[in-house]
Amino acid sequence: MHNERINIDLEANKSAVAYSIPIGPTHPALKEPIRFSFELDGERIVGVDIKPGFAHRGIEYMGMRRNLIQTLYLSERICGICSISHPLAFTMAVEHAAGIEVPPRAQAIRTIIGELERIHSHILWAGVGAHELGFDTLLHLTWNVREKVMDLLESLTGNRVDYAIPIISGVRRDIPEEKVHLAAEALDYYKRLLQDLIDAFLHDKSVEMRTKNVGVLTYDEAIALCAIGPTARASGVKKDVRQDWPYYGFADMEVRAITPEDFGREPVGDVYDNIIVRVLEVAQSIEIIERCLETMPSGELMSIPKIPALLAALKKAEGEGIGRHEAPRGEVFHYIRLEADVEEPVAWKVRAPTYGNLMAWVPKFLGDEIADIPIIAASIDPCMCCMDRMHFVSRDGDQSTRLKEELVRLSREKTRRICG
Amino acid sequence: MKPDELLAVLTGRVGSDVTHLRTVEHRHGAGDHPIYDLWVEVPRERLRDAIGALCAAASPQITTISGDDVGDRITLNYHLNVGWGEHYSAVALLLRTSVPKSALSIDTISDLIPGALTAEREKREFYGMTIDGIPDDRNLFLPEDSTIHPWRKDEESLRKTEAEVKRLVKWETRDA
Numbered sequence: 001m002h003n004e005r006i007n008i009d010l011e012a013n014k015s016a017v018a019y020s021i022p023i024g025p026t027h028p029a030l031k032e033p034i035r036f037s038f039e040l041d042g043e044r045i046v047g048v049d050i051k052p053g054f055a056h057r058g059i060e061y062m063g064m065r066r067n068l069i070q071t072l073y074l075s076e077r078i079c080g081i082c083s084i085s086h087p088l089a090f091t092m093a094v095e096h097a098a099g100i101e102v103p104p105r106a107q108a109i110r111t112i113i114g115e116l117e118r119i120h121s122h123i124l125w126a127g128v129g130a131h132e133l134g135f136d137t138l139l140h141l142t143w144n145v146r147e148k149v150m151d152l153l154e155s156l157t158g159n160r161v162d163y164a165i166p167i168i169s170g171v172r173r174d175i176p177e178e179k180v181h182l183a184a185e186a187l188d189y190y191k192r193l194l195q196d197l198i199d200a201f202l203h204d205k206s207v208e209m210r211t212k213n214v215g216v217l218t219y220d221e222a223i224a225l226c227a228i229g230p231t232a233r234a235s236g237v238k239k240d241v242r243q244d245w246p247y248y249g250f251a252d253m254e255v256r257a258i259t260p261e262d263f264g265r266e267p268v269g270d271v272y273d274n275i276i277v278r279v280l281e282v283a284q285s286i287e288i289i290e291r292c293l294e295t296m297p298s299g300e301l302m303s304i305p306k307i308p309a310l311l312a313a314l315k316k317a318e319g320e321g322i323g324r325h326e327a328p329r330g331e332v333f334h335y336i337r338l339e340a341d342v343e344e345p346v347a348w349k350v351r352a353p354t355y356g357n358l359m360a361w362v363p364k365f366l367g368d369e370i371a372d373i374p375i376i377a378a379s380i381d382p383c384m385c386c387m388d389r390m391h392f393v394s395r396d397g398d399q400s401t402r403l404k405e406e407l408v409r410l411s412r413e414k415t416r417r418i419c420g
Numbered sequence: 421m422k423p424d425e426l427l428a429v430l431t432g433r434v435g436s437d438v439t440h441l442r443t444v445e446h447r448h449g450a451g452d453h454p455i456y457d458l459w460v461e462v463p464r465e466r467l468r469d470a471i472g473a474l475c476a477a478a479s480p481q482i483t484t485i486s487g488d489d490v491g492d493r494i495t496l497n498y499h500l501n502v503g504w505g506e507h508y509s510a511v512a513l514l515l516r517t518s519v520p521k522s523a524l525s526i527d528t529i530s531d532l533i534p535g536a537l538t539a540e541r542e543k544r545e546f547y548g549m550t551i552d553g554i555p556d557d558r559n560l561f562l563p564e565d566s567t568i569h570p571w572r573k574d575e576e577s578l579r580k581t582e583a584e585v586k587r588l589v590k591w592e593t594r595d596a
Contacts, residue, residue, distance in 0.1 A: 053561030061570055065585050070592070096446065096457075107448060226481045226535025239481065244501070244510035251449030254507055322457060322499065322512055335486040335497060335514075349486030351499075356483070358538050 034382070040370070048365045050358060060348045067343040068094055068168060068314050069307070075334070076162050078350060079383055081121050084113050085327035086350065087166040089334040092247065094168050094345075096321030097338045098314060100304065102248075104297035106170035111249030112183075112292045113157065113165050114325065115285040119190065120149045121328035122278040122285075125381045126201060129275065132374035133210050134412030138200055145193055152186040155179060169310060170302030180293055187286050194283055201275050202263070206419045211271035215364040215376035218269055227360040229330020229353050230281065231380045233259050234274040236267030241326040249292050258284060271379045278381075315343055329353035329381045354383045371414040374407050421478065421503030423458040426511050430460060433473035437466045441516070453508055461516040464526050470515060471498070471529045478502050480513075482529075485539040487547050489573040493518045494547050496526065521574075525550035546571040 033054040039047030059078055063071040075090040076083055088110055095102060102110075123146040130138035150160045156175055157163035165171050175183070201207055217227060222235035232239050240257035242250040258280045260266070260273040267273055304310040318340040325332045330353030337347035357380045364376050423443045430438045441459035448455070462470045474480040481501040488495040498515040519526050528551050530537045540551045541560040548569035551557065559566055568577050 051560070053559075053563075056561045058570065062585065065582075066589055066592075070589075096444070102448075104449065223479050224534045226483075226533065228481070238506075239501075239504045241501075241510075243507055244504040245455045245512060246453070246508060247446070247448045247455060249449055251447075251451075251453060251455075256507075257505075320459075322514065324512065331483065331501075333483045333499060335484075335499065337488060347486065347488040349484060349497075351484035355538060356535075359535055 036373075036377075038365070038370075038373070043369045043371075045365045045368055045370070045373075048362055050361060052358065060350060063348050064344055064346070067311065068338075068345065069311065071345060071348070072166070072168065073164070075350070076164065079352065080161050081124065081383065082117065082327045082329065082332065082353075083162045084110075084117050084165060085325050085332045086334070086352075088114055088248075088325040089323035089332045090336070090350075091166045091168050092323030092325070093321040093334040093336040094314070094323075094338070096323065097319040097336050098168075098317035098321070099319070100169050100313070102170055103300040103303055105174075105299045106301050107248040107251075108292045108296050109171045109173075109175055109301070110166055112175065112289050113153070113163060114248075114327075115288045115292075116149055116153055116156075118285045118328045119282050120146055120153070121381075122282050123149070123197075125278060125328075125378070126197070126275070128381075129271075129375060129378050130201075132378050132408065132411060133207065134408075134415045135206070141200070142197075145190075148186050148189050152182060155182050167302060167310075168314065169304040170300065172301070174301055175293075175296070183289065183293060187290060190282065190286055194279075197279050197282070201279055202272075206415060207275070208272060209418050210372075210375065210415055211275060213268065213270050214368055214372050215271040215274075215379045216269050217360050217364050219267065221363050222269065222360060225359040225363075226356060227330075228356040229327070229381075230274055230277040231330065231357045231360055233257055233277045234267065235269030236260065241324050241331050245324060247324065249288075252295070253288065253291055255284070255288065271375055274379045311343075314338070316340055320347075327353055329383065330356055352383060354380070357382075369414070370407070371410040374411045421509060421511055423456045423511050426458055426502055426513060427460065429473050429477045430462075430470055433476075434462055434466050434469050438462055438470070441514075455508065455510075455512075457512045457514065459514045459516065461518075464517045464519055467498075467515075467517050468527050468529060468532065471532050474500065474502060474513075475532050479504075480533065482533050482536045482539060485536070485543050487543055487571060489547070489571065490518075491573075492522075493520050494524065494549065496543065498529075519549065524548065525552055527551075528553040528555070530555055545569070548572060 035051040037049040038045050059074060063074050072087055072090055075086040078086045123142050127139045127142035130142060153163060154160050156179055157165055157173060165173060217235045219236045222232045222237045236259050238257040238259060242255040243257050258277050260276045262280055263276045304313055317338045320337045323334040332353060333351040335349040336345050339346045361380060368376060427440060439461040441461055444457040445454040481504060483499040483501055486497045495516060495518045500513040500515060502511050502513050504510040528540055530540055537556060540554055541556060543549055544551050544557060545559045545562045546569055569575050570578060
């Protein structure tokens, strides 16, 4: 086990405490700021301290003062990208706590929308990664092709984000037969596009030079630090809730955790492996959605279709439940406790994927250069505006602050330098 | 791993101090295969033994630690994903312990599962707990100098916020 690197992190964290760090890395345009404080030896990163929480919104506190239907819509606004992931975990937790069944057709629809979200999230991430490396042409290409799935989501749900599909006991909207061909058409589009994505991201010399052996998280580190999602799978950790604890439509199919081995590469846990996993997971999501559409059960959308009856049933409910969903960035987890005659959840805990991967960031940075920071930070697909402002502490005690623009410039200069 | 095997791992180390709260079976899709939650409770002084047993038997992933202010005590639920790696292989384990507010401290498990540090720092700051042996006891999500514990139901400094939130909820539902 590579505990040495992990112990180094903890010591580095302690040493960073001695320095006063400016507050204010919030950015009004982004939802979740974060502050990194790097300790440097020349250009090399020898220590990193991470401080989240600048936009802690007290979601759980707010949810525990609203009824469960209101809290469901609050959960949908935890994340704009994973905007079905939290409602899926929340509804599962409430349904487990209250003993409410979800009809098979509703489970299939939840699965389909969840996988469509994975496609758009992974393509979005690929564009961000390209931008951080200085390939804005690739950014625009990926975000252009992402529009197809956004259009499909809008057609199926009415919204590009915050789809308002899950409701406790089922889903709010059906996928009618006349919409199925739209989904099939979009899936065919992405199937034709997959080889282009693989060529652009995995067979490009410049991308390889900037991402191979950069931002490494070893297998043992991923296990010890409890990394999740593509971040863990890129290190060869075969962890995926859809495989390990199959729920909803995944219960009837054999989803396998994708690792770099599926691309014929021994897992290193570097940024390149993160790209492999996400690109291959787009293909996997296509297969899952096709399977769901082919085998879509008929029947009800909600086991308790009338909202007043649902609220009455929830008010009587007493119990605890957990909800899990393999979101694009990793497992989303919700715990809830209900008391009879109390409309609000008495206890509610939300665990988003970036929280789970926060510690895994530390070893990924160590030993790499300042110019690699943007792509390493992006590699876990963080759900926060991590790059607004950074604070550096050099070994001789000199402190400086660098803005995102400067870091992106350094990253791009490195790409140009190594590509000749 | 099956829930009874997991329970045996825990009782093998912690013995009768493990209380089996329940095993919950869920059936999704066509319902051919169940997935399981296992809910157990241990006294706080046996928490490290229980976590140690899990670490020896598998590579448990700590998902998070949830807390619940139930009056004179804080309930802590250690949510673990045990047995991951294969189709239908994992059990969602909820390992519960509780600490009295009169002695609000618990041992760290970060030396056993380094990935637990984020959840422990969060519980420390949001409930005002002491985590004995924690390698980093700074606030994580709250401001560095904050001494408010927002998830405590007896947090006096939040009374004004509480009233403001009630007014907001009333306003939100004015047309309902």
